[in-house]
Amino acid sequence: MDHGRRETLKRVGGAVVAAGVAPLVTACAGPVRSDTAPDATVVGVDPVLVDVLNHAGLAPSGHNTQPWVVRVPEPNRLLISTVRDRWLPHVDPENRELLLSLGCFLENFTIAAQHHGLEVDHRVVAATPTDTEILDVMLRRVDPRPYALEKLVSRRTVRNHHLARALTxxxxxxxxxxxxxxxxxxxxxxxxxxxxxxxxxxxxxxxxxxxxxxxxxxxxxRWSDEDALKHRNGLTPESMEITGLAGWYVRHFMDxxxxxxxxxxxxxxxxxxxxxxxxxxxxxxxxxxxxxxxxxxxxxxxxxxxxxxxxxxxxxxxxxxxxxxxxxxxxxxxxxxxxxxxxxxxxxxxLESYPDPVSMRMPVSRFASGANG
Ligand SMILES: Cc1cc2nc3c(=O)[nH]c(=O)nc-3n(C[C@H](O)[C@H](O)[C@H](O)COP(=O)(O)O)c2cc1C
Structure with a gap:
């Protein structure tokens, strides 16, 4: 951090401490995932499948690009693709991380579908890592296999406060x-x-x-709250674990x-x-x-x-x-x-205590469409 910034941060911190207003520090928090309600509908897609896709979209991805795009041409068939503007050519030129992320998405999708009584058969259709169409997925009705979907909701990356204790x-x-x-x-x-x-x-x-x-x-x-809420992807100060006054500062002064x-x-x-x-x-x-x-x-x-x-x-x-x-x-x-x-x-x-998930997610309607979408 350069000197001018450090000084500003000190002044901001000083003002808050001088005012003795602890709740202000809490008000310093930026937008988090739970601030954004998932869209409950996608035109032409069964609401159960929308719920499955909502859980699938909670998967992790490099830089949180959420590189998945889904089309539902028939009620029991999905095409899972990706779009170039969510690729990371300078750190992931072979789309290796993108394909790993799509695997995480498919796993969430399969777990949530089985929970709702849908079996998932998938076929890889991409011939090279830069093909945009990746998976052709068929669904068929089976007995539900219940799963605690809360685990998909509460999974997160944790970067700070790791303990130096040996794992058992x-x-x-x-x-x-x-x-x-x-x-x-x-x-x-x-x-x-x-x-x-x-x-x-x-x-x-x-x-x-x-x-x-x-x-x-x-x-x-997404440094600003406005950008975080608009895009609902990428990295936010909260997800990078820049919190408290430092978080407030970067959300207002970084670009x-x-x-x-x-x-x-x-x-x-x-x-x-x-x-x-x-x-x-x-x-x-x-x-x-x-x-x-x-x-x-x-x-x-x-x-x-x-x-x-x-x-x-x-x-x-x-x-x-x-x-x-x-x-x-x-x-x-x-x-x-x-x-x-x-x-x-x-x-x-x-960890001593487990933080709630904070990284943003796009609504299903932004990455999935029905037959006429
Ligand atoms: C293939 C892959 C590579 C990742 N690489 C990094 C990394 O180098 N550094 C990092 O802090 N997080 C990394 N992440 C975590 C993502 O940033 C994280 O999943 C994303 O921001 C969404 O946050 P969440 O996992 O808390 O839902 C990676 C995730 C995936 C799937």
């Missing part, structure tokens, strides 16, 4: 077992974890100073050009350094290959695991920059002694 053997087993040989947990004290922590800081530094990547990020940060200043870039790297200074370990997910069906399946498995961690008071923070930047991305598998391709680097820790 039972928790590590619960996290890794579903992946078979494709998940390895590196406790914070291990050599692999130390390499990941150090190189994550370095990869963030490289990325923060790579202008096209930083410009791309700036297009997905896309601030993101390009070296003060902001340096502060982002400092925040990452702080994040990797205390945590439980790294959950590293690999896959046998990088094919489209494999990436979608890997995304599904990660989402399934992510839905089960809140009840264990475990936080997950994907830190992807090592996989996005050279030379780190070419070194990571060998450094960690892993075969296969590394798809997710998840900083994983216990």
């Amino acid at each position: 053997r039972a928790d590590i087993q619960a996290l890794t077992a579903p992946f078979g040989e494709h998940a390895v947990f590196f406790p914070a004290a291990s050599e692999g974890a130390r390499w990941l922590a150090e190189q994550t800081v370095e990869a963030n530094r490289v990325q923060a100073y790579r202008d096209p990547a930083q410009e791309e990020l700036s297009r997905w940060i 896309a050009s601030s993101t390009m200043k070296s003060s902001f870039r340096d502060r982002s790297v400092d925040a990452v350094r702080k994040q990797v200074s205390a945590y439980g370990g790294w959950l590293v997910i690999t896959s046998p290959d990088g094919s489209i069906p494999t990436l979608i399946e890997t995304g599904r498995q990660v989402e399934r695991m992510w839905l089960g961690i809140r009840e264990r008071m475990i936080a997950i923070h994907p830190m992807t920059q090592i996989l996005e930047e050279a030379p780190f991305r070419d070194q990571v598998a060998q450094q960690l002694g892993l075969s296969g391709r590394v798809q997710f680097l998840l900083r994983t820790s216990y």
Whole structure:
């Protein structure tokens, strides 16, 4: 943060403290997901399917671009696609992360559909990662398979306040077992974890100073409340966990050009350094290959695991920059002694208290349409 900004922040903080108005600090909070009611209707789409899609859209995605687009040409058929203006060509040129995110979306979709008595059969129709049509999905009626859909609602990324407490053997087993040989947990004290922590800081530094990547990020940060409520995607101060007075300040004084200043870039790297200074370990997910069906399946498995961690008071923070930047991305598998391709680097820790979800979501009507849409 540059000197002028720090001074302003101090003055703002001073004014609030001088007024002795603690509730003002609470009023400093920006818009969060629960402030925006989900749209309950999509013309030409069964309300049950709209509910299923609403739950699917709660899936995680890189920069929260929510890259999914859904068309429902017939009551029991959906086409799941993506649109170019929600791609991240400068950090995800092969759409690897986009396909993992679509896998998370498909997993949420399948869980919610089964809950409502709909079985899901999907077929990957994309031949290359840059095809826009990805999945052809058929639905058929079956007995409902009840699921606590609240787990989809309350899942979130948690970036701060990770505890440096070792994970129990039972928790590590619960996290890794579903992946078979494709998940390895590196406790914070291990050599692999130390390499990941150090190189994550370095990869963030490289990325923060790579202008096209930083410009791309700036297009997905919704600094103002107005922008957050208008777009309902991207990253907000609340979702980046810039809260309290600092949150109030950035929501009023930051814009896309601030993101390009070296003060902001340096502060982002400092925040990452702080994040990797205390945590439980790294959950590293690999896959046998990088094919489209494999990436979608890997995304599904990660989402399934992510839905089960809140009840264990475990936080997950994907830190992807090592996989996005050279030379780190070419070194990571060998450094960690892993075969296969590394798809997710998840900083994983216990929390003292679990925060509510805050990242915004677009209404279903903005990403789905019926036969005539
Ligand atoms: C493939 C993928 C990569 C991600 N990479 C990062 C990352 O490098 N750093 C980060 O802070 N969050 C990362 N995230 C988390 C997203 O930013 C997050 O899912 C999104 O903002 C929505 O927030 P939510 O998970 O709380 O719903 C990633 C998520 C996915 C699915």
